[in-house]
Amino acid sequence: MAHFSLAFELQRDCIELFDWPLCKVLLMNDRQFPWFILVPKIADVTEFVDLTEQEQQTYWQESILLSHKIKAQFMPDKLNIAALGNMVPQLHIHHIARYKTDLAWPAPVWGKCPAVAYSxxxxxxxxxxMA
Structure with missing residues (x-):
């Protein structure tokens, strides 16, 4: 059985906040956007359908929990949730708190502005x- 490891790009660009039963909860290291990423701790998974039915249910439950926490703590105008995987094939879901006043609004945040690291x-x- 293969060993789980976080994709290089996620290691490079994110801060590991904590582990939930299925997923690692990451914070994109860009203070301009409250941007979290959920990555299931399962090796070689690139698509949601690669998970078992139970893992799929747990992934959605953790995504919903993270969404509620983001809404409560950051009070965004909109919560963007996406799983693209074109640049990083490892399965992961972005959860981004968006504001009508943010630097990229209303466009997607990807590649709009150079990242500004958190202290x-x-x-x-x-x-x-977020705990």
């Missing part, structure tokens, strides 16, 4: 807020 204090505050 260690900001990361810890988010970790506490």
């Amino acid at each position: 260690s204090d900001e990361i810890e505050l988010i970790r506490l807020k």
Whole structure:
């Protein structure tokens, strides 16, 4: 059986916040957008349909939980949720808090602005807020 490891791009661009039963919860290291990513801790999974039915249910439950936490803590105008995988084939779902005042609104956030990294204090505050 293959061993799970986080895709290089996700390791490079994200901060690992914590682990839930199925997924790693990541924070994109860009303070311009509250941007979280859920990655199931299962090796060689690229599509949602590659998960078992139970894993699919757990993935959706964790996605819904993360969505509620983002809405409660960040109060966005819109919550963007997407699983594209064109650049990073490892299965992952983006959860991005969007505001009508953010730098990319109303366009997608990808590639709009250079990332601005979080400070260690900001990361810890988010970790506490989202726990």
